[in-house]
Amino acid sequence: MPLGSSQTKGGMYTGSYTADQDTMTFDQGKYNRIKKRDANGYTTSNVDVTTKTDAFGNAYTSAVSAKQMDTSDFLLLMLQELKLQDPTKPMDSQNMMNTQMQMSTMQTNMTLAKSMEKLVASYSQSSLSNATSLIGRNVETYDVDDRGITKAYTVTSVETIDGEIVLKGRQILYMQDIIKDKDDKVLAYDENGYIYGEDGKKTGQKIVLKDKGQVALDKDGKPVILDENNEEVKDHTYEYTGQAARVYSDELTTIPMSNVGKIFS
Structure with a gap:
């Protein structure tokens, strides 16, 4: 066969192969190993075949394995079995x-x-x-905080993790009474009652709380304010609005849909 030519085996195109330059002979076994074909010209690119030799020197297949095998592979194996x-x-x-x-x-x-x-x-x-x-709505889970109150979150996003739908949200820590000054600006204070100015620093004054986020009122319905010496300030202009706002955690929490017990606005 000429160098670099093609060979047809049983009507099957087997591709081109250059013969050995020294002996000028075509090595069919070497060709099959390169092309990942068996001795009969069938492809074995997806199939690993283990062969052994019996006591009489006859080769036989001892194992066949593949990462991916389809019906054509099984059909080829069946035809090979019929032939042998x-x-x-x-x-x-x-x-x-x-x-x-x-x-x-x-x-x-x-x-x-x-x-x-x-x-x-x-x-x-x-x-x-x-x-x-x-997204934008509030959910309650089956979990409770250290006060025994059911945990609630405001949903900020939705995604899938390992095929399961989960919510991302910030926990609602507590509700805080809204207090405004004479200019109708909302008073900023923390969970301990310390009041903050527009510069983000403590003013030295403190608002008295009955509980976290719940403002104590005097007999006139005005919030009780203390100065730096814990003395009550009588002439302040702060007003109780009767409204409350949610205080959120700074961290995002992942919430499985299966753990959602209630949805509310």
């Missing part, structure tokens, strides 16, 4: 039928698996789309 079978003990029709049924069942299972994957993906997308309606 013992003429005195040929495969009967029942075994042939069983092999074909196994191939058919495998193909059906593969098709069903692909359909289920598409269905799961479609369901996940639909569920994620529906869950986005929770």
